Every structure is written in structure tokens, then in C-alpha cells.
Amino acid sequence: MKLLMKISLMLCAIAIMQQSASASGDVGVRQVAVPSKERGSDLAVTVWYPADSGGKPVSLGESLFFVGTPAMLDAPIAYGKFPLVLLSHGAGLAGNAQALSWIAMPLAKQGFVVAAPTHPGNTGANRSAAETMKLWLRPADITETLNATRKNAAFREHLELNKVGILGLSMGGSTALAIAGARIDSKRLASYCDTDALNSSLCEWVRQSGVDLHAMDLTLAGRDNEDARVRFAMAIDPGPVDVFEFSTFSRISIPVVLVNLGQPGKIPLTVQAAKIAEAIPHATYSTIEDASHFSMFPECKPGAAEIAESEDLGDPICSDGRGRSRNEIHAQLIDMVVTAFSRALKTSP
Template identity: 35%
Template sequence: MRLIFVLGLLAMCCQVSAQTVGFHQQVIGQHSTRPLAVTIWYPGEQTGTAESIGENPVFYGISAIRDAVPEKGRFGIVLLSHGYRGNWRNLNWLAANLVQDGFIVAAVDHPGTTSRDHNPLQASQWWQRPKDLSRVLDWLVTESQWQPFLDSRRVAAIGHSMGGWTVMNLIGARFDRELFNRDCQKLPNPRTCGLAGEFGLDVPQPGEPDTLLKDDRIKAVVSLDLGMARGFSPSSLAAIEVPSLILAAGVDIGDLPQQMESGYLADHIPENKRQYRVYEDAAHFSFMQLCKPGAAELLDQEQPGDSIICFDGGERSRVALHQDMYEQISRFLKTVLKD
């Protein structure tokens, strides 16, 4: 009965969203050395049939109208960055809600670190991830079909896990390799330090920039249980002036304690520039989309251990957690990105 009730809530949510959420996908920079697959959710008119977007045997999708006529108006921009080996679907639940708040939301699949694209060379070019988001923003405000509907003064970036690390670069956090390696010698965490070689963090990489990756157009950032935060220099975090919302999972899935990741950000970013909240009953993957019944078993069949993606670890359902998270993010963005 509880499952039926939850699914009923989901259905009602999707019916409401379908009346206003448009959906579009395309590749930008097709002839460049780094083409980017971009997914857009936007306020649209009821000009087509709603479908379940991003649904598969494991995850629920969200209801939207593919290529709907855009609603007239001026809307703020939210850029989304997925975690390591994630994809644009992971934060679709949040994207649909933010459309209801009057945002156009753009997610990018970061080459080399997505679910179906594991490219060691691209993954090691760690600086490309923040640049991907800046490229998407460039395209949105200068070339895209949404250009007439954008308020480019109101731009936020939101990232989960490695995506949280990615968006922090955009507001001035600076990776310090010496600090990172020293910390990994002291605390050899397999979930962060163990990936240092794959991410190109342990030794200098060809083409690596020596300047900040900051994008001054970003006016707000939301970090969702990020990792590798201890590689950011304290001085660069102390100099951050862009308002930041740091959300963390209190249930440790193993070797990713929030006190040493999200807590590290909160300790070093000026208190008047950040908000910090720990969801004690959430785990790292609670920020991702909703799992279907039997999803954990399916995930383990494909890759033993992946069932952890559907683990939350507390009394509240992921539906309830998402509602709480969305309300927190919505209040933050409405406060910071005022008209």
C-alpha cells in the first residue's frame, strides 16, 4: 500500500510537470575535438504529447513534452553536472522541479566520465569538465533557440559528486596537487585517492591550465555531496564570493565521509557566502533519480555492488528526500538570483 501511495504521488507530480516542461537534446560542437551532448528542460506550452523522459528498467523518468514550443518570458539558467560515470538523467527530477520555478535547465554529458563513455584520456583532462559547462552557457546565450528567453544575469550551476567538484571550480576553487597528494598519503581514501590517476590529479597532465577556471557569469552554486574537496586550496575557498549551497549526505557509503568533503568546503568558504546542510538520513546516491522496485537486483546483475545506487539508509523515502532537497535548493536560488 505504501508503494502504491508513493507511485500515486509520482504520477500526480508528472501530470503537473507535463503541462509546462519542455525537453530537447542535441550535440554542440559536433566538429570540435570535444562534442558535447546537451539536454535542456524548459518552460513550454502544451503543444504535444507528454512522455516519460529518462525512464529505463532501473529508474523512473519525468513527464515532459519533447521539443514543446517555449513559453514566452525571460528565465534564469541552471547548469547541471553529473557525477563520475553518471549522465544527464541523474538529476532529471530536480531539473523538472526547477522548470516549475521558472528556470531553463541544461545538463551536459561530460566526455570520458559518463555511464557509457569511459575514456581514460578525456577523464584525465580534469579541467575540461568545468569548461564544458562554460561552453554550454556560451552556446545557450549566443546560438541556441532559447536565446530570446534567457535572463543571462541569473545563472546557477549545480553538481552531484564529481559534478559538485566541477561546479566549485567555476566560482574560484583551485585544485592544489601538492595538497591533494599529501592528503592522500595521510588518508589513502580509495573512493577519491584511488581515482586520482584516472582523473589526472596525481601528476601534471599535458595541456593542464595554470589559471583559475572561474566563470564570472555564475552567480550561485549548489554542491550535492561532492568528493575530492580536500584537493582545493584553503586560500582559494576563502576567497570565494559567489553564494554557495552545500548539501551533504550523512550516511557514509564507505570512504566518503561528508565531514571531510562537503564539511571541508563549509570550513573554508566564508560563512556569509555559504549555506551548509547535512541530510542525516540520506546516502551519496540519494541525490540521483528514483529507483524502481527490483532496481537494486537488476543493477547487481549487471555490475555486482551497483545496488548501492538505490540505497538511502534512513527512514525517509527518496521521494521525501527529493522534496526536501528541492525546497532547500529552490529557496536558495530564489534568494540569490533575484530578478
């Protein structure tokens, strides 16, 4: 009886230590180079995690247009084991892992390890229309990130290996669906930019870059990218959804949460997820009606909208729909994401 009481007290102590670690508010961040045979180079992976005090203050995701998010570089990881959230960004101006610090940071504060690769060719000086449209490589980046994080000496003893989820935004949302088991239809991908009806901004860039999707080698486009180690998926404005073989959505067996930003009827078809949610057996769907697709970008700096217009970027990167600020919309999205992943990865055995 005394032995059982001692064991019980020890378990309670461990639980309290884990709760205090995740509630301390300290978030560490590390940069990890992850080898990718398919890419032929290392992936730059950013990892956020519950941390003890220490490290070097840094601001992640800051740019000419966007406000950065603070974290502590190389801070010691907190005591305990934590679920892992794989994070996939979109393409374009905010198409890199650190631009999603605004959502990764709160997840880490709530006791998750968050690992996000920057998908090569999707943003920055090396942005490439051809690489961006190789959508089947993005899930492979996620799988390589999962492999490496599980083996990494700094994290492997702190991960609950049976509690892994994926969060994707925009093109990262379609990546999350592919990891869950959806497959690309190579014919649909080849014809995606035949007109501007689906995504005029993206397709204009593809054409200006001299990329012909019909001439691209799409041999591997329809392959199976499912990673069975991932137990839950959440996708926010997933796009392009038009390139998937629709029948494969019904084969997804894990729970999926889908969110669209905007009013029903005004959500662009290429990210419309309502019908997908109906096709996936264990899916839920919701909208944030006063948000826009650009609400998933970091908060804009003062004057950023004017700079973007003067540089003729073509997209209203600081526009958020009707009424509320981006900060308020982010707060709602953070609450939705933290609630969904806590329910999926913290309450299951």
C-alpha cells in the same frame, strides 16, 4: 498620469503572464549540440524550460535501474524571460545529464531554464577513467554550455542574462566550486588514488583501467576555471574536494550553498563540505542525515537493487540511509534547491 497607469498595467500583465507560464506545470526539453574545442567534439546538452502545450511526450533518464522523468520534447517555450541554471552531473552509473531530470524538471516548472551537458567519458559505453579524472575539463564544458545557450535562437530572448547559477551533484559539485573560483591542486590530484582511503570505488576503477594519475598530463589541472557570469552556486555532496587548493575557497566571492547527504561523522571525507563552507566567505552548509550519496540518483525501479548486486556493481545504488524513501528525500532536495535558486536569482536585481 494616465501614461504611468498604462505602463503599470502593462508591467502587471507581463508579470502575470510570466507567473502563469511558470506555474502551468508544462516542461519542455530540447537536445542541443554544443561545439567544444577542448573536447574536440560536440557536447550533448539537455535543456529543460517552462513550456506552452505541445511537443512529444518523452521519458528522460530511464534505464535498467532507474525510473524516468516525463517531459515534452521540443514543446514551445513559454512567454517571458527566465533565470538560467547550469547543471553538472556526477560520474558513473547515473553520470549523465538526463539522469538529473528528477531535479531539472521541478526547476523548470518553477520558472527556470536548466541546461546540462553530459560530460564526455564520464558514463555509458564510452566511459573512460582517464577522461573522468580530467576534472579541469568539466568547468569548461559548463562555460561552453553557457556560451551556446545564450546564443541559441530558441532561448536567447527568454533568458535573464544577469541571473545565472550553477547546481552540481557529486563530481558535478566540485565542478560548481571550480566555476565559482576554486582551483585544483595538481599534486593532490596526482596522488588522489595512491590509496583507497579517499574513494575506493572510483580509484579501483581507475587502477583497473590502467590509469596512473602521476603519469597523466596535469599541466592545465590548476588553471582558473571561474566564470564570472555565474552569480550563485549550489553543490550537493561535492567530490572530490580533496583535490582543491584549499586556500582558493576563501577567494570565492559569490554566494554558495553546500549540502551533504548523511550523518555528520559518517560522511565520506572526499565529499565532506563543512570545512569548505567555513572557508568560503558567503556560504551556507546543511546536511540531510537520513540520506546517502546515492540518494541523488533517480528513483530505483522494483528489483533494481537485486540486479545491481547480481551484476556486482560494487555500489549500493538504491540505498538511502535510514527510514525515508528516495522519493521523500528527493522532495526535500527539490524544495531546498528551488528555494535556494529562487532566493538567489529571482529576488536580486
